[in-house]
Amino acid sequence: MRGFSDRALDIQPTGVRKMFDMAGDDVISFGLGEPDFQPPAIAIEAMYQAMKDGHNKYTTTAGLPALRKKIAQSWDNVCPGLDESNVCMTMSGTNALLNIFATIVNPGKNVLLPEPYFPLYGPDVGLWGGEARFYECLFEDEFVPTVEHLESLVDDDTVAILYNFPSNPTGATISTSQRDELLQFAQKHDLWLITDEVYDRIVFDGDHVSFMGCDDERVILVNSFSKTFAMTGWRIGYILSANPEAMSQMTKLQYYITACSNDAMQHAVLAAFEQANDYPDEMCIEFKARRDLIGSRLNAMPGVQCHVPEGAFYVFPKVDVPGMTSEQIALELLKGGVLCSPGSAFGPSGEGHLRFAYTISREDISLGMDKTEAVLKGLRGE
Numbered sequence: 001m002r003g004f005s006d007r008a009l010d011i012q013p014t015g016v017r018k019m020f021d022m023a024g025d026d027v028i029s030f031g032l033g034e035p036d037f038q039p040p041a042i043a044i045e046a047m048y049q050a051m052k053d054g055h056n057k058y059t060t061t062a063g064l065p066a067l068r069k070k071i072a073q074s075w076d077n078v079c080p081g082l083d084e085s086n087v088c089m090t091m092s093g094t095n096a097l098l099n100i101f102a103t104i105v106n107p108g109k110n111v112l113l114p115e116p117y118f119p120l121y122g123p124d125v126g127l128w129g130g131e132a133r134f135y136e137c138l139f140e141d142e143f144v145p146t147v148e149h150l151e152s153l154v155d156d157d158t159v160a161i162l163y164n165f166p167s168n169p170t171g172a173t174i175s176t177s178q179r180d181e182l183l184q185f186a187q188k189h190d191l192w193l194i195t196d197e198v199y200d201r202i203v204f205d206g207d208h209v210s211f212m213g214c215d216d217e218r219v220i221l222v223n224s225f226s227k228t229f230a231m232t233g234w235r236i237g238y239i240l241s242a243n244p245e246a247m248s249q250m251t252k253l254q255y256y257i258t259a260c261s262n263d264a265m266q267h268a269v270l271a272a273f274e275q276a277n278d279y280p281d282e283m284c285i286e287f288k289a290r291r292d293l294i295g296s297r298l299n300a301m302p303g304v305q306c307h308v309p310e311g312a313f314y315v316f317p318k319v320d321v322p323g324m325t326s327e328q329i330a331l332e333l334l335k336g337g338v339l340c341s342p343g344s345a346f347g348p349s350g351e352g353h354l355r356f357a358y359t360i361s362r363e364d365i366s367l368g369m370d371k372t373e374a375v376l377k378g379l380r381g382e
């Protein structure tokens, strides 16, 4: 008899889209997790040229050797000695995550995931029969988990822990000493360490702190060009690991997921790497100015406390309106002309927070903050 898999039926649509579906065209939108820039012109031209040159075919599953080599070299400063065999191109970070969990999760096993979270992590683990076990990243701890808390969650069936710094939705980053503690936790329990570093090129005041190079056996990195080169719609990313067996298993599975990545697009990304590698640094100058603006505006509002994060393009302030949930507050803001995401869409510990993506102009941020302030004052009766 026809029917649907339990897997499909069990999975729920993400709460993040809910506000979008209700928003009119005239709202100021802090909703979108994608840069409001276009990809470097050189990448667009190279894509067109590659198609004209006949690069419209399957590539090897792992992708173009020249691009993979370039990617491997780009990690030389933290993990020297990598080559193309350590990289598998994917059709996005989303694709990379699905592949990794397919490769390492058996039914009945569990994976430790951050919360508040990028909403795909839990379902990605569940699809393969694994249990998503969430660890809290709290405002009080600058959104970095404590090892004591992680220790309370791990058991004999835990196979992996995923870290995401800079984080969506909090923008949190880690210091090298925090990184080392989190690494030691994974080593102590012999876990895979999956590190989602898709925002590695969007950091403001210091260098990006990576898990790459820390433990060749267990670290598997997810990355994407969506944010780095402002090409969210292109769908291209990669998996990187110094562990040859992990690479071989994941590359084998990638064949069954997409066969390979897009031929012309890989040429275009290679051109961007070679000729526009400072492109994300230019975006960062603007993002940093916006971060400073939105951080100072939010911190001056009644009932709002906001960390000013070091990475990504989100702020995740605590917003207190007595008697109201984050979803109710977000709905009131929407009525007042501002679209943002309720913290609860990113997991229970996101309750009491709102996520603002500062992927709009400074003028619009100022206007949106005026409206936010007016709505919050009204709700708080001030």
Ligand SMILES: Cc1ncc(COP(=O)(O)O)c(C=O)c1O
Binding pocket: 033, 092, 093, 094, 095, 118, 164, 167, 168, 196, 198, 223, 224, 225, 226, 232, 236, 237
């Ligand atoms: C933390 C994080 N990981 C992974 C992704 C996936 O990015 P993409 O599928 O566009 O490569 C996103 C996208 O927003 C993200 O925020």
